[in-house]
Amino acid sequence: MYLQSELIPELNLAVTADSIHRSDIDYAIEHCVFVSLNTFSTDKIELYHFTCHHFSDISECIIFVKNQTKKAVLLVAHTDDDSILRLHELPQIYFIYLYLCSDRLVSTYYPKKIRGNFTVSDKLETLVTEDLDLYAKQLLYIMSISIVSDHLNTEHIQFVYFQLVIDIILDMPQTDAAKEETISEYRLHYKEHRQIHSTDFYETHTAIDWYMQNNSVYRIINEAFHTEDTNTLFNFRYFINDLHNEIRKSHTRFVATLPVEQDHLMVYRGQLMTINDLQKLKANIDGFISINSFLITTRLLNTARTYAGDSSNQLLYNVVSVIFEIDIDMCNNVKKPFANLNSNDKNEIIFSIGAVFKIHSVTLLTDNLWSVRLSYGKNADMELDASIEEHYMNIMGESVHKLTFGTYLSILDEFDKAQQYHKLLLSTTNDNK
Template structure:
């Protein structure tokens, strides 16, 4: 697949805004004493794990991490200095304190001085159960609104190949959405392949991407008239942690357009979007008579039904309507728009596609637009 972007038209346009949050996730544990059991649990919870034993090491580790969000777990005895020194680093998404005596550090929570400090844990099992949920949600959030970001680094490697092999042994097309919501490896792999246009990775999971699209279209068609008869519009939410420089750019972008380079996960429940300290809430309004934005309410198919999830198909286009700061969060209001608007089709971008002719790919790439509007 080939993409041609006319840069001059982008630069001249006042309706196009781009920002990039193409990131992965690292779990960092800071303690000078850590046993083998914790190391094993960490390695089982996520692929990218860093263990640090001193302040110098934790600072060096954070400085060396590029384009990744960090979940930091810090031992209680180091928590105060750690929060003071690194809390405001843009790479830090969430901080947990692990200790034996919660009362010694509860004031750090009560003072509400450190917005990224979520909770204090005194028991391993509870911590890791929450950590797995946090990883699940953050990895979903990292795939939102990524633009013009290309990489030569292949997504497929031996570890991914092994996981895909296991997945293919049990996969059936009718369970595509359940698989997508169940396994963080799959939704991260798929969305990263889509936004980086990794042809090899897209080819490997072409059937899975196509099945998700088909299932969403079936859901949309099934519920379209029901929604129209009962609702003028639906409102869904998406939580995200963004650095202040990106927020400042968004403030200057009211009236501009956003499209997704992957499947967009949202929820009917604002409290779900606000979990784990997200500092930005996208509030998205979709009029129910809009036919070009495909979405489905997937709670009854999802591995996590309590999230009340609404999943959007590829290439949904939204317009930024308003940005307000309320209750320590930025609320970004957007509406779905018709992607057949003429100036969105031709004024800023010229797209060239080279479809793969191999019958096995079944034209899956014909459904993948590789551009985004702001």
């Protein structure tokens, strides 16, 4: 039985970030929906510009939550019956905050979702703030990836799509107009940078350092791939090109420093990964994984282990800790360059955007840590190119070409992607005038 509304203190959350970096909180807020059930608050729960959705009917609440396909749901609930179980099982709900409920509910259900049972709103809003900060930090380091088998089919459109989108962006000329669009896009995403001018921007030769020191740039690019936002990628083309070209220049210098007899280089990447992505990797041994962003790795296995962490202690319940072990073939040229980062003591290697790796194995190292063995080299590029070519020829009757790819998407009923792709091609034409 629910308590009567007049017996429940007003719940009014105004989450602040006095002691937490605001951009982290804002980043989390963009990926979350805040929902309250039977809290009987007379005011809306406010998180900066973020408004809570209130429900008194659990069925309506469930329908709303199920429709949240791209955002995590944070739920504040007041109930003393088992109806919370119906919400607890929904994968869209990441965190549940019980308000003036029976302690029995806290001990009955999965502790990672039930964050606590609160009697005063001050403690609740403090934990929500901390959770948003941790959620942002964990979400930030989950890469945008595309995975395909060694035989492409129509289910792998996204993989080819992003490879061609990246190629188009990297073919665009560097113009003053492109630079201004990148600055405008940067201002748009981060209000604290709205006063930035061309003279305050990075210099071309410092593009790598700027990327390494500026998490917000990584967020913009990674999020654009996660949401298939080609407009943002296009607007950020000036920086993407600069960073790619600087990595290419550094690649030549880096390779020249290695012993002539060294034909392989091992690097590692420790991070969190969604269980869904891990299952895709396991199902596509001998297939390929594309990293839809710039990838930073290390030559030190222990450093990678530190970054991978222990998923049993993570805030997100649907992630696992993973170490990518990447064997680089140094004997052949590759499509996407990589370079050593000399600015720190982590022995880091950065790969340019869209690097493709061959998947060799996925194994469980410990109860909470997985190992994914990949290789990087010309042979993998050639295998993938041949597979893409065969698939495209079967559909279009001709070789892959960026001018016909939009038609290919339309044939496969991917009309939204086709429209975005044609818009990108048109922008390319305008840039080259």
